[in-house]
Amino acid sequence: MAATSAAMTQSAIVKICGLSSPETLLAAIESGADMAGFVFFEKSPRHIDFETARTLGLLAQDRISKVALAVDADDAALQDIIEALAPDYLQLHGIETPARVAEVKARFGLPVIKAAGVATPADVEAARAYEGVADVILFDAKPAPNAAVPGGAGVAFDWSLLRGVAAKHWMLSGGLTPENVAEAMRLTGARAVDVSSGVERERGVKDAAKIAGFLAAARLS
Ligand SMILES: O=C(O)c1ccccc1N[C@@H]1O[C@H](COP(=O)(O)O)[C@@H](O)[C@H]1O
Numbered sequence: 001m002a003a004t005s006a007a008m009t010q011s012a013i014v015k016i017c018g019l020s021s022p023e024t025l026l027a028a029i030e031s032g033a034d035m036a037g038f039v040f041f042e043k044s045p046r047h048i049d050f051e052t053a054r055t056l057g058l059l060a061q062d063r064i065s066k067v068a069l070a071v072d073a074d075d076a077a078l079q080d081i082i083e084a085l086a087p088d089y090l091q092l093h094g095i096e097t098p099a100r101v102a103e104v105k106a107r108f109g110l111p112v113i114k115a116a117g118v119a120t121p122a123d124v125e126a127a128r129a130y131e132g133v134a135d136v137i138l139f140d141a142k143p144a145p146n147a148a149v150p151g152g153a154g155v156a157f158d159w160s161l162l163r164g165v166a167a168k169h170w171m172l173s174g175g176l177t178p179e180n181v182a183e184a185m186r187l188t189g190a191r192a193v194d195v196s197s198g199v200e201r202e203r204g205v206k207d208a209a210k211i212a213g214f215l216a217a218a219r220l221s
Pocket of ligand 1: 017018037039041044045046047069071093138140149150151152153154155156173174175176194195196197198
């Protein structure tokens with residue numbers, strides 16, 4: 001999957017996150033998405049159990065890169081997730097330190113996407129601590145300190161904070177939609193984008209038409 005990182009400098013990479021049914025996974029594949037995200041976090045409306053992960057993992061096999069999203073998971077939990085889904089990437093979406101990211105990479109041998117919450121210029125600067133440790137830095141809206149779920153809320157941040165961002169391989173997320181993704185990519189220069197809420201008809205329920213619309217808009221950018 002190193003090719004995905006290389007491609008981030010060329011055509012746009014699109015990740016659809018929070019897929020939880022065969023129908024919506026197939027919609028993402030048929031729309032041409034590059035990466036499918038699966039959430040392993042019980043407080044999320046998109047959480048999937050291991051049996052569902054096994055089913056979706058087999059369906060996705062070799063047709064789309066599988067990303068397992070976890071939040072401050074310990075090694076035992078990550079091992080269970082990997083056994084069920086066989087992901088191509090791990091997305092760490094909690095407050096994992098650079099040292100923890102390095103440890104996860106070394107232990108499991110999978111590329112890591114590390115989410116970095118952004119609300120201020122200092123947050124963008126702080127994310128540099130993951131350069132050379134995480135394979136991809138995912139800039140997302142910073143969750144409230146007391147948020148039960150640290151992502152997937154459909155909240156955007158001030159995209160101008162990313163102008164001139166120095167990270168080598170990075171993705172943009174947070175409140176992206178079929179309507180705003182082109183503008184977000186234009187303003188930030190992002191060549192890789194990640195969406196969850198913006199392609200749902202209701203919280204936690206993906207919509208095939210919105211997935212196709214998001215892909216079309218991102219691909220034109
Ligand atoms: O999608 C979730 O439920 C989720 C749960 C816990 C952490 C992150 C989660 N999703 C990620 O959040 C961002 C932004 O999502 P949205 O498009 O604003 O809804 C995205 O990277 C998802 O992968």
